[in-house]
Amino acid sequence: MSTQSNISRRMSQSAVIQAIASFGPVSRASVAKITGLSKQTVSEIVGNLENEGWVREVGQTEGHIGRRAVVYEIAPSAASIASVDLGGTKVRVALCDLTGRVLAERVEPTEPTGGMDVVAQIARLVQAAASDAVGGVEKLHTAVVGVPGVPDPASGAILLAPNIAGIDQIDLAGALRDMLGVEVFVENDVNLAALGEHWLGSRGEGEDLVFISVGTGIGAGIVMGGQLLRGHSGAAGEIGFLPFGADPFEPESLSTGALERVAATEAIVGQYRALKGRELDVPGVFDAAADGDQAAIETLDAVARQIARAIAAMVAIVDPSVVVIGGSIGARTELLDRVRGCVAQCYPRPVTVEKSTLGDHAALAGGASIALSHLHISLFAEGQSGARIAVPPPAIADFKAGAS
Amino acid sequence: MSTQSNISRRMSQSAVIQAIASFGPVSRASVAKITGLSKQTVSEIVGNLENEGWVREVGQTEGHIGRRAVVYEIAPSAASIASVDLGGTKVRVALCDLTGRVLAERVEPTEPTGGMDVVAQIARLVQAAASDAVGGVEKLHTAVVGVPGVPDPASGAILLAPNIAGIDQIDLAGALRDMLGVEVFVENDVNLAALGEHWLGSRGEGEDLVFISVGTGIGAGIVMGGQLLRGHSGAAGEIGFLPFGADPFEPESLSTGALERVAATEAIVGQYRALKGRELDVPGVFDAAADGDQAAIETLDAVARQIARAIAAMVAIVDPSVVVIGGSIGARTELLDRVRGCVAQCYPRPVTVEKSTLGDHAALAGGASIALSHLHISLFAEGQSGARIAVPPPAIADFKAGAS
DNA sequence: CCTTTAGTTCGGTAACAGAACGAACTAAAG
DNA sequence: CTTTAGTTCGTTCTGTTACCGAACTAAAGG
Structure with a gap:
């Protein structure tokens, strides 16, 4: 101001x-x-x-x-923000106006060389998206990057992110800030997805939400009182290491995570192989189960039981009002039904389990909500102590509008 | 004002x-x-x-x-607050001045008839403690009651509190407010203990703490960003229902809680009986283990493993900077050492596990901190939106000073 | 005409910052 | 011991900013 x-x-x-x-x-x-x-x-x-x-x-x-x-x-075009979803295979960038509408969106395969090349790629995509939109880069104010790992606030590096080479060696936030000339925040992608589901789901501050993502790995994000629960070292929600599923006291569980060993892509492929002696990818197993393949059905049942236990554990510990499940595996309806059944069997109180409504846009939406919130605070509430501004979400259709 | x-x-x-x-x-x-x-x-x-x-x-x-x-x-005596720890066997009341010093403390066996008799007992104890101290009841401003159950904010009743008869049928907060004529807040006792350990441990807002209490039952309280994590229905930290230990899909685990079945008083007594065919109470099993009784040692090892898994689960989900363990069983040093070892075996990153420093005064301290915080807000920050006042804790010795 | 609502102008009050000032004290020179 | 300089505390005074209530103008509908 x-x-x-x-x-x-x-x-x-x-x-x-x-x-x-x-x-x-x-x-x-x-x-x-x-x-x-x-x-x-x-x-x-x-x-x-x-x-x-x-x-x-x-x-x-x-x-x-x-x-x-x-x-x-x-005035929607008074400023804009960028939300970036940096994944192991794709980089997705959305440029949003002040109301949260997507003005432009870009997707590219992630630069395989990793490190600074990825940072440059992000900067390029953001600038390209910004010049698509009226106003261009000048009005850009804040960027939020979702990453598949744990951002270390001290160094700016991303820890535990095996899918992107060299990203644990550089100060992602700092480098991007220098390239774009705007404030940059880095956050775990599942955390952002949780926030996105909360924001675009028009859930109030009183509605506490846990988002659980099942795909290549398994992770969760927790929104309580409208705010992300990050934990002391930013590792809250790293439920791959929940001590059940595989024997948690086996040494191997220390490196991969006891739960992750039995409830993600590897587990589905591996268990089906063990039962049937045949190699299928994850969609293949789902198809086989739909065709009545007993081994595939058993595999999915087993995975659903583990996911249900993880949900039960999170409900017992943080008591959310709703659990949202997403990710390439978690969003499958066949699995969701099984999970709902298993949760009821292993947790005494009713638990609302819903499917993600945003799919692969959840993290982008969460990034946008953080960026807009920061923007409002820096513009209109600077210096206020507990300033927590809730930016009203746009319609879901408006948010995806820029997607082509 | x-x-x-x-x-x-x-x-x-x-x-x-x-x-x-x-x-x-x-x-x-x-x-x-x-x-x-x-x-x-x-x-x-x-x-x-x-x-x-x-x-x-x-x-x-x-x-x-x-x-x-x-x-x-x-001016410490400008107003006073009361903190009440309502347990299944004892009622403990502490009257504190504005600085958190204990002016008077009272303990009595809990009225076994339960219900309104307990409410009257609390009111009587608070008034007695207040007239001990200079100033008396007139200066009393707020009372906080810790209860072994889940307070329902809508009705004021205490759910899941089997140890106190009829407490789920009455509006505890309302009834006490009428008797004492001051604001009354009701909170889960383990949550208060967590807050107490955080407050008197002089931990800052940045230090996130999980308190785990192991005794007749098992429960946890979570302090994040200096605030209690209550959850949607106030049941955050009810880890007795964590889905491991006993088979979580067994029907019995739905009523008692899968973890509680293997990690509280009943579990120790029961497992020792199963191994040795002899009945011992909990201190007895600890003594036997100290004397080299193999069955007792095995029993404690098994319990420690389960507690360690619960800790690992909580660390994976909320990522606290420190875990404090207390309760009549949890505070035993022999168990703590075992738990520390087991946590290291089933969780990949180092976890700080400390013993409770306050013992049976933890919940009282937490209640005092909540009451003082409310007092300050209502006196000096009324109408401010996100007012979160951190009242500095007294010395631990000052806090226990009134205990006789 | 009257009624209703929108928005502006004006005067008064509360809170605050900054400068100026007196009071109370220490330190050190003569 | 006296005097003077320097420091800090706390008050008084003045000007600015923000806010509100009331009176007022403007623009409708009936």
């Missing part, structure tokens, strides 16, 4: 922006009612915001008694 | 109080430096607070260059 305002002004300004963002097009008078501020104060603040381009007039009310009200909304 | 002040004033006032509370006896000038407010503002606020009795002059600095400074501290 323009100048150094007082704390009091900051709070009022933030309240006004939030009211306008949350309640669509509104008049100054309505904002006054919503925020509890006086009409005079609101008018002044809205005037400033309009001059600086953060909100814009969007029309007038009509057809009711009394003077027509001029209504305002957030 | 006296009248309706502006939000701005509230925040300043809260900052001043916190500075005085945190930095011991301080002068007005120092408070100005600490808070960043101007000397004028601080002077005015300190003056008000002194007039209203919240802070008091406590002496002068001496022996340094310049004018002597008058130093102030929180």
Whole structure:
């Protein structure tokens, strides 16, 4: 924001922006009612915001008694943010406006050489997406990168990310910040997916959510009170190491993770091979099960039991109001039904297990929500201690709009 | 506080109080430096607070260059709070002043008839403790009750509390509020113990702590970012139902909890009986193990393995910086050593496991910290959205001072 | 015309920062 | 011992900012 305002002004300004963002097009008078501020104060603040381009007039009310009200909304193109999902095989970049709408999206295979090449690739994709959209790079304000590993806040390196070479040796956030010239935040991809499901699912702060992703590996993200639970070293939700499934006291479980050994891609392929003596990939096993192949059915049952135990463990420990399951394996309906059944058998209270609604866009959505939240805080609530701004989510269709 | 002040004033006032509370006896000038407010503002606020009795002059600095400074501290007796630990066998009540010092403590066997009789007993003990201390009941401001069950915020009843008859049928908080005429909060006792270990252990907001209590049953409390993790229905940390130990898919595990069946009092007694054919109570088994009884040693080893798995599960899911273990069984050193060893065998990263430093006072301490925090918020930060006031803990010796 | 709602102008109040100032003290020179 | 310089504490004063309530203007509908 323009100048150094007082704390009091900051709070009022933030309240006004939030009211306008949350309640669509509104008049100054309505904002006054919503925020509890006086009409005079609101008018002044809205005037400033309009001059600086953060909100814009969007029309007038009509057809009711009394003077027509001029209504305002957030000027979506006043700034933009980038959300990046860096996976082992693909890099996905979404450029979003202030309301969370996707303006442009880019996907590319991940640079196989890893390290700085990947960083350069991300920067290139972000800049390309930004020049697609009106406004370009100048309006870019924040970027959030989701990575398949544990970001170390001290060094900026990504730990436990075997799928991307050399990413544990460089300061990803710092390097990208230098290339793009904007604030960059790095976060675990499953954590972002959890946040994305929470945000676009229009779940309030009171709704606590656990997202569990089953694919090449198994991991979880936890959203409590509207905030990500990161843990002391950012490793919260690394449930591959939950001590069951395989014998947790076997030495091998220390390197791969006891649960991961029995509940991810390797486990499905391996168990089917053991039962049937034939090699099938994961979709193959699902197809075989659909055709009535007893070994495939047994394999899926076994995996579902392990996933159900993991869910039961998380419910016992953090008590979420909903568990969302996703990932290339977790999102399969056949598995979900089995998991639901097993959870009921091994946990005494009812547990709501839902399928991911966002699929491979979940992490992107979560990144967007973090970026927008940071943007709002840095613009309108700087210096406030416990500032936690909830940016209202766009419609799911709007979020995926830029996808081609 | 006296009248309706502006939000701005509230925040300043809260900052001043916190500075005085945190930095011991301080002068007005120092408070100005600490808070960043101007000397004028601080002077005015300190003056008000002194007039209203919240802070008091406590002496002068001496022996340094310049004018002597008058130093102030929180007036400890301006208000008091009560912390209650309601157990299946004992009720413990501590009355604390504003600094967290225990002014008086009372212990009694829990009224075996349960229900309203217990509520009346608590009220009587609180009032007795209050009249022991100078000031009496008039200054009592808040009471926090720790209960061995899950408080239902909607009804005020305590669910899953088999040890106290009829406590699931009444509104404990409401009834006590009516009897005492002060705000009453009810919280799970293990959660309070976790908070107590965190508070009196002088751990900062950044230090995430998991407290695990092993005794008649097994349970855990989770403190993240300085705040209790309660979960959607207040059942976070109910790890008795973690799906391992006994076969989680056995129907019996649904009622008792798979982990609880193998890692609490019953499990120790039962397993020793199975191995040796002889009945011993828990201390007996520990003694036997110390004397080299192989069956006893095996029993403890088995229990330690299960506790270690529970710890590993919690570390994998919430990633705390420290795990504290307590309860009548958990606090035994012999067990702790075994648990440490087992955790290292089944979890790949180092985990800090410490023994409870507060013993049976942990829940009382946690209750005091919650009550003081609420007291400060209601007095000095009312109407602030994300107000989370950290009341500095007293010395451990001060906290137990009232115990006779 | 009256009623209703939107938005602005104006005057008053509260909170705060910064400068100026007196008070109280130490240190050190004479 | 006296005097002076330097330091810190705390108050007083002044100007700025933010806010609110009330009065007012504007623009509708009936």
